[in-house]
Amino acid sequence: MKRLFTLVVISLLFALVAPAAAQEATPEVSESLLAGLGYAELHIKAGDDNVEMPDQINAGRTLIVYENVGQESMHPLMLRLPDDLTVEQALADVGPEAMEPPAWFLDADFPGFVGETLPGHTSFAGVDLVAGPHLVLHDSAIHLDVVAADATPVPVQEPAVDGTVSMFEMGYEFPETIDSGRQVWEVTxxxxxxHELLLVRSVVPATAEQIIALFSSEDENATPVGGGPSFADVDPVGGVGW
Known part of the structure; x- marks a missing residue:
């Protein structure tokens, strides 16, 4: 499995398990902290019944701008198909009749993507795309052709990052402290x-132990022993998909 390098824009209102007074308004696309660095943009506008996005983009460092204009939370992902798999076969394998991931699924490359995005919000992620056929997976699969650019690649401008995260089997390495506010994190x-990273906040007071107990429960309606939040009290604030 190739290493995944992703720059993700997140908005932290308070500490991850502390109460927050209000949800920060989603910034406009032009206000992305990664804007102005010269990255090509892949703009995706996702509704409940349709997804608008280009069918082709050049390879290289790309700013993904994912706008949820629907009424439901979106949790998409993107993958590059294995070299020996055709687009037609891949689309058939992940079609509406599919009951489980196809056998080739974990042989695909996952360049990184935005994390879960709430209705009316826009998420951003900077990823390195390699030429080849890709799929963006929502409730349906959409083919995206990533092509090698004809021009000489422009040196990539690296942004200043506010935190770094390493993901590995059964664990993460996180910054020791996290400030509130919009930030750029480097996720590898x-x-x-x-692996994926999803940052959440509780809208009611909660301890780390209560959050862990909640996410360890098999009941979506569970409330940790001794009080604490339910899943209805937990909102995603950023992250990076597969």
């Missing part, structure tokens, strides 16, 4: 299998 998968 140093493990052998795909």
């Amino acid at each position: 998968n140093v493990g052998e299998v795909p």
Whole structure:
């Protein structure tokens, strides 16, 4: 499994398990902290019944701008198909009749993507795309052709980052402290299998132990022993997909 390098824009209102007074308004696309660095943009506008996006983009460092204009939370991902798999076969394998991931799924490359995005919000991620056929997976699969650029590649401008995260099997390495506010994090998968990072906040007071107990529960309606939040009290604030 190739290493995943992703720059992700997140908005932290308070500490991850502390109460927050209000949800920060989603910034406009032009206000992305990664804007102005010369990255090509892949703009995706996702609704409940349709997804608008280009069918082709050049390879290289790319700013993904994912806008959720629907009424439901979106949790998409993107993958590059194995070299010996056709687009037609891949689309058939992940079609609406599919009941489980196809056998080739973990042989695909996952360049990184935005994390879960709430209705009315826009998420950003900077990823390195390699030429080849890709799929963006929502409720349906959409083919994206990443092509090698004809021009000489422009040196990539690296942004200043506010924190770094390493993902690996059964664990993460996180910054020791996290400030509130919009930030750019560098996320690297140093493990052998795909991983994702989802940052959440509780809208009610909660301890780390209560959050861990909640996410360890098999009941979506569970409330940790001794009080604490339910899943209805937990909102995603950023992250990076596979």
